[in-house]
Amino acid sequence: MKPLYLASQSPRRLQLLDQLGVTPILMPPQPHEDAEALEAVLPGEAPTTYVQRVTRLKLEASLRRMRQLDLPPGVVLCADTTVARGRVILGKPQDAAHALAMLQALQGGTHRVLTCVAVGTLRRQTQALNISQVTMASVGTARLRAYIATGEPMGKAGAYAIQGRAAGFIEHIRGSHSGIMGLPLYETAALLRDFGFKV
DSSP states (O other): OOOEEEOOOOHHHHHHHHHTTOOOEEOOOOTTSOGGGGGOOOTTOOHHHHHHHHHHHHHHHHHHHHHHTTOOOOEEEEEEEEEEETTEEEOOOSSHHHHHHHHHHHTTEEEEEEEEEEEEOSSOEEEEEEEEEEEEOOOOHHHHHHHHHTTTTTTSGGGOOTTTGGGGGEEEEESOHHHHHTOOHHHHHHHHHHTTOOO
């Protein structure tokens, strides 16, 4: 069996893969790589197009990294998650004020969480898209500020983590809880099986 490389810095994705009984080798971006540049939104880009494009770019960059590091050829897994309110893409907050603006836009309504997962080798790549709908209660500015003060929203698409304290804001989800966390396990398991992994 070829090794499985996880091209992610997310501890959540590692934990989710553990649920499938899979132990990958971590292969995060190197210091000289500009991983954030891959996540730039193109003008007028739809959320579905955006998340699939970014995931494809991440997989391509990761496969190049595998070669550059002279690692044993293997299977690379990467993913990208974005939050969308209509056609508006809500990425990671730049600061506390930005996080507050995002959460104020999301509270009291339903938004989409799109996670694309890609698996590939130097010869073959494939990906799958999961879209979930999340309804967030109107919790008020004071509670949002208290949540932001924990630091949890930073580095999270849409400025919240459903597996953390923000779970108390979520009234309803329709879709994949693991997908909202950052790695849809149903789609991931199917892709890994297609590459010969027993999950």
